[in-house]
Amino acid sequence: MGILEVRDVNKNFGGLKALHNVNLDVQEGSVHAIIGPNGAGKSTLLNCFIGRLTPDTGSVMFNGSTLLGLKPHEINQAGVVRVFQTPEIFSELSLLENVMIPAFAKRDGAFKLNAFSDVARHGEIREKAMHMLEEVGLANDRDKTSSSMSRGDKRRLELAMCLVQDPVLLLLDEPTAGMSRADTNATIDLLKKIGGRGVTKIVIEHDMHVVFSLADRISVLAQGTVIVEDIPSKIKGNEKVQEAYLGGAHL
């Protein structure tokens, strides 16, 4: 029994079979990596978990209840939180506000008419957000508007926005893309640290260094189908995987 169970998920875009009978079992507390060449359907799969897309057929169960048909905010409130591949942040707001918003959403639920209390009155939210910014190394920039940030910094902010919600299941779509080596390593450390808090993670990555230093299990997706699923050491030598990548990233 996994915390996330994906059964026979299919998704077509017109004639394109983006996902074909995909099955996935993610164990509670584990890190499950999904790898595969560009266009394999990895992001599409995540989109089916968070309500951005609805699979044509199949089921997605989280903690024993279905995620399909839920609104995006309901899925988030259930504890499934996603780090987006292209950072989507609130670009006109400050970094601190960017992190406070998910913190408020976590504490107050999907809606609360908190119209007459000052934001500054909510010290614990601010603390929490500040702490998170420190963890991703952006604390000094907390008052800057986020539109002025570099791509790598945006990813780190994005990460902070998701982590501040103490997710049960964290979906990471290429969390280190566009980051320097040093930043990548820092991110790996950070993700390992929150692993200690028992957070289940699904990681999509092209950087195999990241994959092999984090993952407990790996699913390889190619052209919408899971071709292999195994522990990292078994994946390394797998011929099918080599074939799928064929000139892509080196294992």
Add this chain to the structure above:
Amino acid sequence: MLSLFTKSSEKSDLLLLALFAVVVFAMPIWLAPFGAAYPDLMQRFAIYGIFATGFNILFGLTGYLSFGHAAFLGVGSYTAVWTFKLLGMNPIPAIIAAIIVAGLFALLIGFISLRRSGIYFSILTLAFAQMCYNLAYSVLTPITNGETGLRVLRDDLRLFDAPTVGDGGPLLSHIGGIEMTGMPGFYFAAVLLVIMVGLAMRIFRSPFGMMLKAVKTNQTRLNYTGVNTRPYTLAAFVISGMYAGLAGALLCVIDPLAGAERMQWTASGEVVLMTILGGVGTIIGPILGAALIKYFENIFSAFNDQTLNDIFSFLPDQLQEGFVSVTSLFVGEGWNLSLGILFVIIVVFLPGGVTEGLNRIGRFGLRRLGIGHKSKNEDETSPAPGE
């Protein structure tokens, strides 16, 4: 915009509000040199200030551009006059009833319009307002008195004060015998303006306000952050509708007459212009915009050919005639033309409105003086859209 959360504190806000109150209450003094210190005009400054402040809570924070806010103004007016008719001429029940009824209307219209965003939303609100206007003119005549407009009559029920109002003179709204015209009327509206601005400031600084700003920047992302954006935008819509209802009621407090033309799209456009002209998303901007427009409307529409002839009388006859005929296009009846041109100019050249303009000048001045390019104070008033 940042500064509202990070730099200013609750205390400094109170201070600002106190300062604002002083400026508003002292209008009769400092407006005198501008020839604008008469009650009728100052009342309008305050009332339209409230209207625009409320509009800005929706447009400034969430970015949802409503083109139908005049409907709530009209609903507020009708409700107020009906309260006068039924309960008596005390303004307090009238404004309370107007706020509630306008809020309910906003709830209904907002619930439907907010199912769509962007342009669809603007069109839907415009259509709703036009629909209210049509209804007020035709079918609802028993309630709105159609073209003639709704007014309080001597033989109306007026449960609580029918006997106390004497026979002579027009029927006016009053509290404890003080009639709400002239200066008392202005002060009544001014007190409400200060209260409503205070509330708006709180909303801007609240977690709710922060969510609304996030809606404006990236609504989809906010949904994936676990926030149900629909009730947030609906709440903002209802709140701003209530502001409009209050403004509509106040218009009837100072002059107990409600007409359908108050709901027309031109009126909706006017509040948009006020907000843009002053500066979207700032607290003071919309009030400034409202005052500027009402001030110039007052001055410009007072001109006629006679006054123009006087102005240009120093010119040779031929030139005088030419000047008069050209300028007369823009003043008097033609004031709306000037308004439209102003509208276009502001949107094209200064989308941040007057506050942004002042800010630019300020920044320029500071740089000239060699003082750093970002002072704290200056940042306080700088929130322009797109910044």
Add this chain to the structure above:
Amino acid sequence: MDAILLQVLNGLDKGAAYALIALGLTLIFGTLGVVNFAHGALFMLGAFCAVTINKVLTLQKVVLSQTETTAWGTPLEIRTPLAQEWFGDLGLTIIDFSVPISILAAIPVMLLIGVVMERGLIRYFYKRPHAEQILVTFGLAIVLQEIIKAFFGANPIQQNAPEMLQGAIDFGALFGNPGALVYPLWRMVYLAFSVIVILSVFAFLQFTTFGMVVRAGMADRETVGLLGIDIDRRFTIVFGIAAVVAGTAGVMYTPILPPDYHMGMDFLVLSFVVVVVGGMGSLGGAVSAGFLLGILQSFASMSEIRDLLAKVGIIGLDQIIIYLIAIVILLVRPRGLMGRKGVME
């Protein structure tokens, strides 16, 4: 049965006006991505082209009569239109046909206005937020209508259809029931005109290379831009065409509804509703929704139906039917009747 047919016909001409405005709106919106709040003003400007032409044609020469006097004893003024003086009876015919003649004048004038508007103002707004596009075109609409008000006054100005087209057709007679279905001739003309315009716009888009590019642009603007096609010039022309469509529609509508300065905004609000109902970005949707709503509106104002509704306590439906339908459609089909996915969402 005849009554129903009559209502359909009645609805068609209003529907045609909606359809023509909505067509231009959709065209501009689909290609340029701009919601043109000044589009109603273009319709109104067209109508005032007709008024202007009529004024010019009927310029009069005033001669004081030598012999006759008025009842007050002053010499009688004899007014002869210059056109008559110059061209004789032909002149009178020209005056009689001032509305159709105005079309010829309106085409270049509206094209010019459209091009100037697009080049002078709208194009600076392609990359600005939608709210600002709405605001600037809205401001422009105010400016245009106030200019017209300044020159022509606030009152509607009656225009007449040519005399030979002023009568009515008795469709009833065709079915052996004379008088049951009488329809004004000019409305017939208007309808035919609208259909021709709509068909030519569609044909233009369907069968010319230019039209092909425009359609491609409506489907996927970025890609067409990437192909290195000079989109800018085409945008200008599209805007010009939309202005001509709205303007000529305005010209032809003058004998049906005496134009005044705010007719543009009145029609625009309804045309927006039409566009939303039809589905933003769908030309076919705009046209069919235009006719559909026109007909429904005319049915709701039919006295039998009004009486019937009044019996069950519904009054004034004719005033708001269009809005109600729009609301219902948006609730059940958020994209409108023929809307495509991903347009303006």
